[in-house]
Amino acid sequence: MKMPEPDAAVIARKDEIAAALRGIVPGEGVIVNDDELRPYESDGLTAYRQPPLIVVLPETTAQVSRILRYCHDNGVKVVPRGAGTSLSGGALPLRDGIVLGLGKFNRILDVDYDNRCAVVQPGVTNLAISNAVGEEGFYYAPDPSSQIACTIGGNIAENSGGVHCLKYGLTTNNVLGLELVLIDGEIVRIGGPHLDAEGYDLLGLLTGSEGLLGVVTEVTVRILPKPETARALLVGFPSSEDAGACVAGVIGAGIIPGGMEMMDRPAIHAAEDFVHAGYPLDVEALLIVELDGPESEVDYLIGRVEEIAKANNAVGLRISQSEEERVRFWAGRKAAFPAVGRISPDYYCMDGTIPRGRLPEVLSRMAALSQQYGLRVANVFHAGDGNLHPLILYDANEPGELEKAEEFGADILRLCVEVGGVLTGEHGVGVEKRDLMPAMFTEADLQQQQRVKCAFDPKSLLNPGKVFPTLHRCAELGRVHIHRGQQRFPDIPRF
Amino acid sequence: MAESFRPETPDQLRDAVAWAVAEEIPLEIMCAGSKRSMGRPSNAERRLDVSALRGITLYEPEELVLSAGPGTPLADIEQTLAERRQQLPFEPPDLGPLLGGAAGAGTLGGAIACNLSGPRRLKAGASRDHFLGFSAVSGRGEAFKSGGRVVKNVTGYDLSKLMCGSWGTLGVMTLLTVKVLPAPESIRTVLLFGHGPAEAGAAMTAAMKTPYEVSGVAHLPAGLAAGSAVSHVSGAGRAVTAIRVEGPSPSVAYRCAALRSQLGALVETEELHSRNSVRFWSELRDVSPFAAAGDARCVWRISVPPKSGAQVMQRLIAGTGGEAYLDWGGGLIWLTVDAPVDAMHETVRAAIAAPGGHATLIRAPEPVRAAVPVFQPPEPGVARLLRGVKESFDPRGVLNPGRMYAEL
Ligand SMILES: Cc1cc2nc3c(=O)[nH]c(=O)nc-3n(C[C@H](O)[C@H](O)[C@H](O)COP(=O)(O)OP(=O)(O)OC[C@H]3O[C@@H](n4cnc5c(N)ncnc54)[C@H](O)[C@@H]3O)c2cc1C
Numbered sequence: 080m081k082m083p084e085p086d087a088a089v090i091a092r093k094d095e096i097a098a099a100l101r102g103i104v105p106g107e108g109v110i111v112n113d114d115e116l117r118p119y120e121s122d123g124l125t126a127y128r129q130p131p132l133i134v135v136l137p138e139t140t141a142q143v144s145r146i147l148r149y150c151h152d153n154g155v156k157v158v159p160r161g162a163g164t165s166l167s168g169g170a171l172p173l174r175d176g177i178v179l180g181l182g183k184f185n186r187i188l189d190v191d192y193d194n195r196c197a198v199v200q201p202g203v204t205n206l207a208i209s210n211a212v213g214e215e216g217f218y219y220a221p222d223p224s225s226q227i228a229c230t231i232g233g234n235i236a237e238n239s240g241g242v243h244c245l246k247y248g249l250t251t252n253n254v255l256g257l258e259l260v261l262i263d264g265e266i267v268r269i270g271g272p273h274l275d276a277e278g279y280d281l282l283g284l285l286t287g288s289e290g291l292l293g294v295v296t297e298v299t300v301r302i303l304p305k306p307e308t309a310r311a312l313l314v315g316f317p318s319s320e321d322a323g324a325c326v327a328g329v330i331g332a333g334i335i336p337g338g339m340e341m342m343d344r345p346a347i348h349a350a351e352d353f354v355h356a357g358y359p360l361d362v363e364a365l366l367i368v369e370l371d372g373p374e375s376e377v378d379y380l381i382g383r384v385e386e387i388a389k390a391n392n393a394v395g396l397r398i399s400q401s402e403e404e405r406v407r408f409w410a411g412r413k414a415a416f417p418a419v420g421r422i423s424p425d426y427y428c429m430d431g432t433i434p435r436g437r438l439p440e441v442l443s444r445m446a447a448l449s450q451q452y453g454l455r456v457a458n459v460f461h462a463g464d465g466n467l468h469p470l471i472l473y474d475a476n477e478p479g480e481l482e483k484a485e486e487f488g489a490d491i492l493r494l495c496v497e498v499g500g501v502l503t504g505e506h507g508v509g510v511e512k513r514d515l516m517p518a519m520f521t522e523a524d525l526q527q528q529q530r531v532k533c534a535f536d537p538k539s540l541l542n543p544g545k546v547f548p549t550l551h552r553c554a555e556l557g558r559v560h561i562h563r564g565q566q567r568f569p570d571i572p573r574f
Numbered sequence: 575m576a577e578s579f580r581p582e583t584p585d586q587l588r589d590a591v592a593w594a595v596a597e598e599i600p601l602e603i604m605c606a607g608s609k610r611s612m613g614r615p616s617n618a619e620r621r622l623d624v625s626a627l628r629g630i631t632l633y634e635p636e637e638l639v640l641s642a643g644p645g646t647p648l649a650d651i652e653q654t655l656a657e658r659r660q661q662l663p664f665e666p667p668d669l670g671p672l673l674g675g676a677a678g679a680g681t682l683g684g685a686i687a688c689n690l691s692g693p694r695r696l697k698a699g700a701s702r703d704h705f706l707g708f709s710a711v712s713g714r715g716e717a718f719k720s721g722g723r724v725v726k727n728v729t730g731y732d733l734s735k736l737m738c739g740s741w742g743t744l745g746v747m748t749l750l751t752v753k754v755l756p757a758p759e760s761i762r763t764v765l766l767f768g769h770g771p772a773e774a775g776a777a778m779t780a781a782m783k784t785p786y787e788v789s790g791v792a793h794l795p796a797g798l799a800a801g802s803a804v805s806h807v808s809g810a811g812r813a814v815t816a817i818r819v820e821g822p823s824p825s826v827a828y829r830c831a832a833l834r835s836q837l838g839a840l841v842e843t844e845e846l847h848s849r850n851s852v853r854f855w856s857e858l859r860d861v862s863p864f865a866a867a868g869d870a871r872c873v874w875r876i877s878v879p880p881k882s883g884a885q886v887m888q889r890l891i892a893g894t895g896g897e898a899y900l901d902w903g904g905g906l907i908w909l910t911v912d913a914p915v916d917a918m919h920e921t922v923r924a925a926i927a928a929p930g931g932h933a934t935l936i937r938a939p940e941p942v943r944a945a946v947p948v949f950q951p952p953e954p955g956v957a958r959l960l961r962g963v964k965e966s967f968d969p970r971g972v973l974n975p976g977r978m979y980a981e982l
Contacts, residue, residue, distance in 0.1 A: 193779045193881040216785070238728045251732065252703045267955035272879035274695065274905050276739060277932035277950035278960045278978070280702055283735025287728045304785040327636040333659055333756030372787065373832075376825030432724040434637050465637070466726040504726035512729075519729055520719075527718045527967070528731045534962025546730065559714055559969055561596045572580045572626070 080127060080168075080510055082544045085175035089155060093132055096155060100135050100177070103145045108183070110134040119178050122163040122170040123225075124511055126427075126481055131158065131172030138183045140258065140266060140296040146179060147294065148264030156540050157262070159290040161202060161233030164225045166428055167509025169237065169289050169545060176543075179294060181232050187211050188297070194272040196255055197302050201232025201295045205239075208300060217302040220247035223505070224413060232295045238287030240505035242338040242412075245463035246371075247303070249505070251286040256299035259285065259292075262536045271299060284531070289507050290542040292535040306371035309337060310381055313408045314388045315362030315395045319343065322364035323438045325391040326462045329368065329384055336384070337371035339463035340412050343442065346419065346457040346470070350411035353418035358411055359395040366462065367408055415459045416470065423455070423472035427484045431495030432504035435465040444494055445469060452487040454480075466504035467495065493518050508546045516548050525549075530556050578621040584709065584717065584748040590622055591746060592715030594972045603742035603974050605645050608670050608679040609688060613741055613977045614948050615940045624683060627748055632723065635660055639706065639723050641751040644683025651682055661757040664701040665692030665859055672865040672873065673937055686750055689739030692859035693790035693818065696782070696880075696902045702738040704753040710737065710745035713968025723751045736963060742974040743982055744967040758789075758820035763846040763854060764833045768812040769793065775884025775904055777837050781817045782880065782903045784836065786829040790818030790855055791903040793884070798863045798899050804854045806844050816846075818855060858901055864910045864937075871896070871910045872917040872938040878931035880905035886925055893921045914939060919946045949978050 089096075093111070100109045110116060116130040132155075137143050150157050156176030163170050172178050184200035190212055191197070197208060197219070205226040208219040222241035223229055229239065235257070240249045247253070256270030270282045285292055316322040322341055329336065342350065342358075342365045351358040358365055366388070370380045381398055388396055399405035411418070419426050433441050442458065449456045455472040469491055473484040492502045492512065496519050502512045516525060525547060532539070533553035543550065579601075581587035594601050602618035604610060605625050628645035635658040642651060648666055655661050666685040670677045686708075691700040698704075707721025720733035737744060766777055774793040781791050792815070799807050799814040807814050817837070819829045834843045846854055857863070864873050878886050883904025891898055896911035896918075911918050917938050926933055932950035935943060952960060957979075964982045967973075976982070 191879075191881075192783060194879045195782060238732070240726060244726065248699065248703065249726065249728075251735070252699050261955075261959075265955050265958075267953070267959065269956065271930045273877045273929075273931040274902060275689065275691075275700055275702075275877055275932075277934075278952050278956065279744070279963055280689070280735040280739050281956065281959060281963075283702055283732055283738075284963075286735075287732050304783055307785050330638065330756070331636045333759065335756065372821070373785070373825050373828050375828045376822055379822050379824050432722075432726045434634070434639075434724060436634070436637060461726065464725045499722075500724050501722045501727040502729045504724070505728055507728055508730065516730065519722075523716045524718045524720065525730075527712060527716070528720070528733065530966035531731055531733070531736070531963060534959065534966045557965075557969065559595065572582060572586075 082173065083550060085173065089175040090132060096153070097133050099149055100133065100146060103149065104135055104137050104142050108136040108138070119160070119163070119172060122165040122168060124166055124168040124171070124509065127168050127171050127510060129172050129174055131178040132175055134178045134180055136180045136183050140260065143179070143260045143294055143296055144264040144266055147260055147262050150177065150540060151263045151538065154538070154540070156543055158542050159236070159294050161230030162204070162228045164229045165233065165237065165507065165509060166430065167503065167507040167511040169507050169509040171510055173544065181230065184296065191272060192217065195302055196272045196299050198297065198299050199231055201298055202230050205229050205231060205234055212302050216305050218305050219253065219300055219302055221250050221253055224416065231298050231300065235286050235295050235298060236288065236290045237505065237507040240466070242340055242461065245339060245461070246335050246337050251283060253301045254282060254286055254298065255301055257282060257285060257295055258297035260294045260296055262293070262538070262541050289509065289546055291532055291546060292541065307373045308377055309369055309371035309405060310377050311367055311369040311399045311405045311408045312381060312384055312388065313397045314366045314368070314393045315359040316364045316366065317362060317392055317394060319364045319442050320439045321392045322366050323435065325366060325388050325393070326435060328387040328391060330463070332383060332387060334380055334383060336368050336463065338367070338369040340367045341365065341460040341462035342412065342415065343458040345455065346415055346459050349418040349422050349457055350415050353421055354410045354414050356407050356411035362394055367412055412459065419457050419470045419472065424474040424476065427471040427473060427488055429467070429469045429471065429488050429491050430503050430506040431492045431500055432464070432466045433495050433498050433500035435462065437498040441467070441494060441498060445491060448487060448490050452483055454484060454487055465500065489515055510545055513546060514548050526551065526556055533557065578623050580623040580626050582626045584627065587624065587627070587746060587748055588711045588715060588717050591711045591713070591972070594620065595713065595715040595970055598970055598972065600972050600975045603746050605681040605683045606679045608675055609673065609684050611673050612688070612936055613943070614980065615944050616974065616977060618975065622746065624746060625681070630654060631749065638725065638754050639751060640754050641723060641749060642682050643749060644681060644747050646682045648680045648682060648685060649678050655754055656757065659757050660754045662704070662752065663694060663698040663755040664704050665694040666690055666701060667692050667859045667861070669860065669936070672861045682750055683747055686738050687740065687742050687747070693792060693855050693901050696791065696905065697787060697789040702735055705734045705738045705750070706753055707734055707751045708737055708747045709749040710747045712745045713970060713973045721751065725753055741977050743964060743977055744973065746973065760823040760826040761818065761820045761848050761851045762826050762830050763851040764817045764819070764830050765806060765844040765846060766815040766838055767810050767842045767844070769815050769841065770813070771884045771888045774813065774815045774900070775881070777815050778900070778904045779881050780837055781833065784833065786819060786833055787821070788817050789820045790816065792816045792858050793900040795899060798897060801863055802854065802857060804846065804850050806846060806850065807854060816854065818851065861908055863899060864908065871912045872942065873936045874909040874911070874922055874933050875936050876907040876909060876922070876926060876931065876933040877905060878907065878926055878929050882929035883907055886929060889925050890922065893925060894918045915942065917942050917946050
């Protein structure tokens with residue numbers, strides 16, 4: 080992975096930059112020592128490491144604004160960081176850039192139940208929002224598995240999802256407003272407790288922009304009343320085709336479950352060995368389908384899903400009879416990553432999305448790739464929306480295995496695109512999938528995206544080296560190419 | 575009369591835009607033209623009519639996805655979906671009659687380009703929430719795409735969000751992909767009669783806070799309720815607060831009963847079943863109360879924090895002498911004012927200054943729309959970003975220049 084060439088002149092100015100930042104953030108909020116910088120050298124994609132020049136931990140929007148203005152005026156690159164759980168290297172530092180950590184922005188500023196929204200600082204964890212409003216019977220719907228640790232600012236940047244996104248949407252569908260600091264220090268507010276944007280939908284653009292457009296310093300999220308009840312079915316299938324047909328059958332019957340998750344045989348075994356959730360071990364695929372809502376609705380829909388599952392060769396179908404049992408059904412799925420971590424020295428988590436109907440084909444081609452690379456793979460799958468998480472098992476201490484795992488992963492993602500899917504469903508492009516972007520986009524597609532970046536950050540100082548495989552200068556991107564000579568286009572019908 | 579281009583393929587469309595870019599000739603982008611009288615009036619010399627790019631190119635009910643050309647009539651899409659018991663979840667309004675035109679003329683391209691959503695917006699989200707991807711031609715005459723045909727996708731910037739609600743000022747879409755959802759098995763509406771605005775506001779807020787997944791929450795003052803084609807509403811002789819519940823039949827029955835007992839203790843209640851429910855909500859969705867033939871008053875669409883809706887509505891009625899009703903649990907005010915010169919824009923925008931939100935002038939005579947800010951004027955910082963975004967797509971200003979803001 081090639082990152083932009085570090086600027087030696089900036090590195091040489093480290094002391095001067097640190098002094099300037101200390102003038103903005105007093106005390107311990109500016110970190111310069113190698114030992115103390117090390118914890119920031121990577122995010123959840125630990126294969127990549129790079130200690131930053133300096134870490135700065137501001138506490139107020141005014142400080143963020145002054146930091147960014149300083150960096151803008153002095154040509155210093157900035158990598159925003161929440162909790163550092165990104166799985167795509169979105170928060171990977173730069174040797175000649177500062178990390179701007181938002182950990183101290185950890186307050187819930189306002190909860191407005193009447194307008195069903197909460198105003199929080201970006202460093203608040205995803206779960207802390209649901210916890211804060213839980214007693215009043217509310218929650219924040221998007222629930223990434225990392226929700227204990229990841230921040231809402233990071234969720235905005237990655238447009239994170241979770242098992243409940245099938246019914247309740249991703250981050251982008253649950254955010255109402257933002258306060259954002261631009262690279263030149265200007266503070267802008269977008270949206271609020273009201274619905275829809277005035278002008279272009281900047282809120283929608285910023286969600287999922289991976290820290291490349293601005294630093295989020297405040298977030299207004301939608302909170303929802305908790306469903307009255309939830310129950311789950313745990314269903315085994317003799318083949319992934321059967322499981323896939325069951326998923327299609329459920330949706331075809333007009334049922335959108337709260338969650339619908341699939342695991343393949345290796346993932347089932349790893350999870351069962353780890354948490355003893357009671358998963359059947361003699362099946363090729365396992366489906367967890369959760370229905371939520373009023374009791375009468377849940378009972379009714381459970382019955383219908385049960386029928387559909389049976390019609391698709393279900394084996395060992397179980398329906399949760401208590402809250403405790405429902406949680407047990409989920410325990411294995413929720414621990415799938417660490418469970419796989421136990422059976423292999425290292426694993427590499429992929430995140431492609433495919434049209435759901437192509438699942439059996441994708442799984443069988445993945446099995447062939449697994450043979451070819453000599454690396455095992457376990458699959459967990461947000462079955463309702465086609466988001467695959469193949470976990471590639473490897474050993475980083477074996478020379479060449481990491482590279483092999485990465486190539487295997489890249490082949491899987493290309494396969495996802497080939498069947499009509501996309502490179503990433505919820506983890507973001509970051510550095511990890513940056514160089515695969517041309518598999519999905521033409522140069523014209525990518526240039527248009529980069530031009531939007533130029534509208535926010537013309538000097539390309541915010542999180543450079545992420546998302547885009549080639550960095551173009553904004554001046555070059557801005558040029559209009561005129562194709563004279565073809566203008567008269569006689570074949571276009573007119574009247 | 576301006577010359578029109580009517581490309582029949584995306585390549586022809588690209589050539590037409592490339593020509594306009596080279597000659598720096600502004601284009602008015604239009605589909606069926608059902609919303610031509612919305613937004614700032616166009617003074618473009620040429621018209622680019624995309625209505626020939628029509629037809630559903632992909633519909634996979636079990637994947638919940640549909641792709642179609644921009645000129646595809648919404649009516650065709652809705653019918654195709656209905657055959658598989660599915661629907662467009664954002665409930666796109668048909669504003670044809672409101673704007674003095676025919677009903678049923680709207681297209682998918684128009685609905686997405688204007689980010690218009692109906693009453694279900696409060697539960698299901700807006701059209702922007704269901705717009706998965708597109709192909710388009712930018713104001714550089716270049717074909718490009720963004721997004722995809724799967725629901726979950728974070729690959730690159732979400733340019734679909736920018737296109738949705740850009741009123742044809744950023745790119746000319748040639749193919750659109752939307753997420754669709756199952757149509758509900760059953761629909762019912764709980765009616766609460768005789769609320770004053772403050773009580774209506776409280777009841778709507780309470781309904782939104784229940785776990786009953788309400789999919790429409792609205793309030794019609796007595797004068798407007800009287801005009802409904804649904805007899806339970808028109809015959810009430812009083813204001814009507816309405817709460818819609820959709821889903822599997824046993825659940826709908828249960829939730830309606832629960833809502834009636836929680837919110838209907840002090841007032842008389844009634845329930846609308848399927849056909850009447852559908853008719854009632856399409857009236858609200860299509861702004862039928864202000865769409866009578868010959869009604870030429872100005873119409874505003876105002877988005878505010880839902881809890882402040884009832885109060886802002888009262889202030890607006892008092893300040894303008896107009897009529898209004900509430901949708902989106904109070905978060906959407908439809909207001910009509912008899913003010914043919916300035917649409918009372920200052921009064922309207924002053925009323926939302928404190929609670930926050932935005933007001934869009936949906937119907938007004940052309941000179942008014944040329945003189946009065948049709949869309950909410952953005953703050954300076956945001957305005958700068960909007961300009962930057964516009965320039966990134968359309969540096970020479972050939973696509974619908976001035977349609978949203980004079981300087982865009
Ligand atoms: C075990 C595990 C399970 C996971 N499960 C899921 C899952 O189920 N679904 C899912 O979607 N993801 C999942 N993730 C990925 C990750 O948790 C999410 O991407 C999360 O949103 C990142 O949040 P963070 O606070 O850690 O952000 P970071 O990793 O610190 O940063 C992520 C990106 O956001 C930017 N950023 C952070 N804060 C801001 C800000 N305030 N303003 C601007 N930019 C900012 C950074 O520059 C970076 O590009 C998982 C990760 C792990 C380790």
